[in-house]
Amino acid sequence: MQPQSGSPLRGSRCRKLAEQQPFMEEQLIDSTLEVIRAALQSGRIQDAIAALTKLHPTDRAEAFSELDDQAQSAILPRLDIPSTADLLEELEDEEAADVAENLSTERLADVLDEMEPDEAADVLGDLPPETAARALAEMDDADEVIPLLSHPDETAGGLMTTWLVTLRPEETAAEAIEKLRSAELEPEGPYYLYVIDDSERLVGVVGLRDLVIAKPQTPVRAFMDPDVKSATTGIDQEDVARLMSRYDLTALPVVDDAGKLLGTITVDDVVDVIEEEATEDIYRFANLHDADLAIDSPISISVRRRLPWLYLSTLTALFASWVISNFEAIFEQVAVLAVFQSVVAGLGGNAGTQSLAIAVRAIALGEITIKDIWRTIVKEAVTGIIQGISVGLIAGIGVYLWRGSPWLGFILGMALIGNMLIAVIVGTVTPLLLKALRQDPALASSALVTAVTDCAGFAIFLGLATLLLPLLTER
Template sequence: MSEKERRHEIDLDQIKLALQKRERRFLRPLIDELHPYDVGQIFFQLTGVYRSHFLGMLNAEEIAELLQEMETEEQQEILANLSLEKTSRVLNRMSSDDAADLFGEMEESNVQTLLKSMERDEADKVRALLHYPEDTAGGKMTLEYVSVYDTYTVEEVIQYLRREAPTAETVYYVYVIDADDRLVGVVSLRELLIAQPDTPITEIMFERIIAVPVDMDQEEVATMMERYDFLAIPVVDDEKRLLGIITVDDVIDVLIEEAQEDIAKLSAVSQTEMDILTHPFASARRRIPWLLLLLLIGMGTASILSAFEATIDKVAALAFFMPMIAGMTGNTGTQSLALVIRGLASGQITRDRYWQILRQEGVVGVIIGVVCSLLIIGIVTLLMGNPYLGLVVGGSMLLTLIVGTLAGTVIPLILHLLKVDPTVASGPLITTLNDVFSLLIYFGFATLFIQYLI
């Protein structure tokens, strides 16, 4: 055991001892110095009654901060150790968007019970956010922001900011609205600090505002914030009224969530299965539909082999190179698929660049095909002593690599054009389809030139 781990174990034992003796004098300085995430790690290393005692040492504000650093399952586990009265106090101190995210994963009856126990203003904020789909800008925004009217001076804004800052999610931007609550400008904290106190806010605010509609998809919001390097972005309705803001920490969560979702689709498993430890039957149930689809497509491979049985009987050596042809085609298709998916996700591939990426990957397929086919022609000729067999295998590989590369490029582009998530063109699907294409080309070539192979 390392010295660091030994100190960590001793500290945990001391925490348990302090909890047994109810020694707040030992625990309070420790809790005050730790980040909420680290406090959460201590909580989950404790067991049984120690957890309840530990939460008893935390006030509602600290538990609220702790919950905001946890995943949904961990949040619910912490709430299970609290009374309803303390739970309501904790929820009143959570930011509205985090509370809405938590409620979105709970049973409706429990949600209504907790909403009734909360302060009316806080409950109304959460209800307003629950109205929006969770994967939209409205579902990700928070209502804790600072906005001022366009009649304010810099001094009035700073005074107002001092009052509102403790409850705001971020104070780096102050949003300026008119009498109808329409967003007319934004000013940074830096601009406020360097401006003269009697300056009207309209003179220093930035009027070319980048805002997102309330129904915009969360992935598009993340792209916008990445493009402009914002710490927060305002959310507006159809009439440009300010509804809330989305902060960069929520966008990071979106990027992680979308990346996990894309990886899941590319692997032909469901999003929930990216949680490694799941029930075996639940995991199998989610995989079976995809595997059955791939199985049906794979039956095409068996049909091809059956159709070319006579060719294989005449030249048994053809079977030696069948796995290589299929494998190489699947590999090059998967490479192109990964490149296109990445380009679409990053915005580098747009509709006006479809033909450019098709030409690029087509040329890449030709180059790869020529290099690999020349190499395999030489190897097969030397090993089998039959140059015609080498030409058939090499010629087949040239065509299959070109087809595989184009298939891995065209399929996600078509899906994107049809407004279907291109990640559904998963690696296993592309590989299975390319198996069918490659074997059809390979044995078609062999049958066409069978007289030279016998």
């Protein structure tokens, strides 16, 4: 049996998170790895397994994945079914699939039976179709997993587990407790019990605490809460996370379109979603469109996933160069323009990225809706003009003092005002527009915003300079 998820009971021996030692578990894993490697070298495989299983399942999976292939293949066949199930639940998706492929069909089926249905479905989804079909055929609890296979990973249906204890309104508290007791074989502890009617439609929820303090003969109907929030299977995981976080929910039941109860989503899955989405947003800001990419990814993957966006940036950069090339002759007359053109482009990019971050985050946290769009744009435009004047004045005066040319300072200042106005509007409008088109707002990566602010910055600055060329050359 794996320990209860969502419970602080899962035990490793490390007790108190010592102050100033946030990376304590790393040390524990490292020292355990040393013990395991030493044991394996002297052929004491049981000692290695004992050291590994002493760790918390989370740490155990991390330690296991740091072992080399040879060590993994030595340990894997000797792990018991529950520990193997723990391992598959805690490993990253790809690694879990690798491990699963190395098990015999029979063993894999036993392990999948032991796993939470939603985790088992995830592993099955990552396996080659024939392997998955063979394992499903051997499984005892295939019926718990099969309905989950049809839901995309990133929806409410893909997040939910089907392990539920359901009650009927007419049952008594004593009967409910008896049900809970006999459901003990499934250790994934429900902290809420859902109440369904004759058509299996969700009609209420009972908290364990209410059950404990209810008199034994009270019917469930009397202490259930009929106002229960639920999600339909197709809802995006981001909206599930937003809903659960907004209303401080620790569990969310999932129903089909007719209101029939299908499963439940627990808060620990949602915490993972929130972290995943935050990584995704930050990555998109940095022109990385793959949240799977981690610092320990192999170089080949790392390069392959970063390069496409660098190529795109190369294209936009060359386009900005083309904008400049239209003014090329001016540099032969006023070389100093080449010195300052990047100031206008760069500061526009900064201001645009600020607006973009605020808008992307406001959308992610549900703080802004499409109806606010005009008010927001006007507000940002005013902000952009004020910022442009503030920065333009300082930079313009600074450059005038440095280079002694008042007109150069004037052109720089004016170009900054214009480009900042464009920057904040592009930074704000693009993600809102993407949201309205039902696209990911963070797709408006800063690359797009800086491409616009680069081109606009060069065009405004060099255009103004061309217009005022006689004034610039007369000094």
